[in-house]
Structure formats: structure tokens, C-alpha cells
Amino acid sequence: MSDIGPLLLTGLGLLSLWLVAYFGWRPYRIDKVRNELFDLRNDLFLYAAEGGVVFDDPAYRIQRDRLNALIRFAHIITVTRALIFMAAERYRPNERVQSIQQKYLVAVSNLSESAQVKMRYIYDRTATILAWQLVSGSPLLLIAAAIYLPLVAASKFLRRTPKESTGLIVARELRVELIEEQAMLAQTQQIDLEAFELAHP
Amino acid sequence: MAQLGMSFVSSIRVPDAVLVLFGGSAGTLAFRERNLRRKKIADMSDYIHRLETIIDANRTSSGLTQHGTTRPEDKI
Numbered sequence: 001m002s003d004i005g006p007l008l009l010t011g012l013g014l015l016s017l018w019l020v021a022y023f024g025w026r027p028y029r030i031d032k033v034r035n036e037l038f039d040l041r042n043d044l045f046l047y048a049a050e051g052g053v054v055f056d057d058p059a060y061r062i063q064r065d066r067l068n069a070l071i072r073f074a075h076i077i078t079v080t081r082a083l084i085f086m087a088a089e090r091y092r093p094n095e096r097v098q099s100i101q102q103k104y105l106v107a108v109s110n111l112s113e114s115a116q117v118k119m120r121y122i123y124d125r126t127a128t129i130l131a132w133q134l135v136s137g138s139p140l141l142l143i144a145a146a147i148y149l150p151l152v153a154a155s156k157f158l159r160r161t162p163k164e165s166t167g168l169i170v171a172r173e174l175r176v177e178l179i180e181e182q183a184m185l186a187q188t189q190q191i192d193l194e195a196f197e198l199a200h201p
Numbered sequence: 202m203a204q205l206g207m208s209f210v211s212s213i214r215v216p217d218a219v220l221v222l223f224g225g226s227a228g229t230l231a232f233r234e235r236n237l238r239r240k241k242i243a244d245m246s247d248y249i250h251r252l253e254t255i256i257d258a259n260r261t262s263s264g265l266t267q268h269g270t271t272r273p274e275d276k277i
Contacts, residue, residue: 055257071263
């Protein structure tokens, strides 16, 4: 009977750890990634307000909608979902996803040189933020990154390849664009549903 | 010297009640800080929305709740 005290205390400690992880750490990570995406959206808005790009330009609209969708569905940015999206894309490619990406690339190519640079920066920064969110949320990926990242750095140094950010390399490997497009699709579906509910109360 | 340090650290005994009190206080403080931040977001979001709409009438929203949290219907 005298051993029940430490056992209860250990149980209480483990329960507290779970509470902190589930109700503290997890929502914090979602809020943090949303904050970073809001900063990017603000950066894009200020660039347009200063005349860098027209507010009605399709490139601006798609980029803003993409950021809005990611902010709204930031809670779906997990390794499990990334793997599901990768598998789904492999066996059943989504044409709508490819069409959104194609539209965006065409729209960006019609912009001025400086606006293209700005759009590319925002696009790349978004991908890097998503990649870090995926890696930092999984202990296994964190261990893999600790091994993989020094190798990438060494390879970049030895080959003297053009400077490509390590974050972008990781983003490409993790196919973060699939998460972006899935978030956009979910956002579009929700907007359509809300419009339908408004029209048919 | 290192041995002396280790011996000092191992001799520290903090009562369990103090640890529980510390953990509970830290948790309460974090919870209150988060509520305060969300209240501030709710105040600022409307202000930013109005200002941005003056410049871009077709401004689109992220679709989060007023407090900057996930909408209940979006939780999958």
C-alpha cells in the first residue's frame, strides 16, 4: 500500500505532460505557423498597396487565396496528411490541383520582373514555412533532418551548386505544394457550400 | 570539483507539493496569456479588416473565427 504514492505522482506527471502537449504545445504550433503566414499575407498586401502589383491581378489573387487557405487549414499540416496526399497524388493525380498551379505560373509570368521576384519569394517562403512545420512536428523527421541536413550542406559546399535554400530542398522532397493545393480545394469547397447555404436557407 | 557539483545537485530535495504548485501556476499563467492574446486578436482583426477593405474592396479573408482560431466545422 505504501507504494501507491509514487505511482499516483508518476501518473499525475504523465497526465500533465499529455495535457501540456495536447492543449498547449499543439495549438501553439498551429498559432505560430498561422502567424508566419499572416506576416507573409501582410507583406504581399503592402507590396500591392505600394503599387508593386495590381490587387485584381490573378497572380495576386491566387497567392492571397493560397495563403488564406493555408491559414484556415493550418491544422491539417501534419506528416500523416502529407503522406496521404503524396500517396493519393501518385495513384490518382488531381487535375484541379494542376490547373490551379498552371494558372498561377502563367499569371506570374505576365508580371514585371520585380513583381515576379517578389511573388517567387513569397511562394518559396510559404513552402519553407510548411516544410519546417512538417519536420518540427514529427520526432522521426527531426532525427532524419539532423542526419540529412548536414549532408545537404556538405553536398552544396563540395559541388558549389547554385544557392538553393536547404528549406526549399526539404519542401520539394516533402511535396508541400500538395498540402497547399489541398488546403485551397478545401477552402473553395467551403466557400461554395456557404454560398449554397445562403442561396437555399 | 565536478563531483562536488553533482553531489550538491543530488542533495537538493524539492517537496512534491512545491513542484505541483509550480506546474499548476505556470499552466494557469500560460492559459491566461493565451486568452489575452486571443482577445487582442479579436479587437485588432476587425480594425485591420476595415482598413484593408478601404484599399482593396475585393479583399478576401482567411476564414478563421474572430479570435483567430479554427472554425468548428473545419476541424477534421
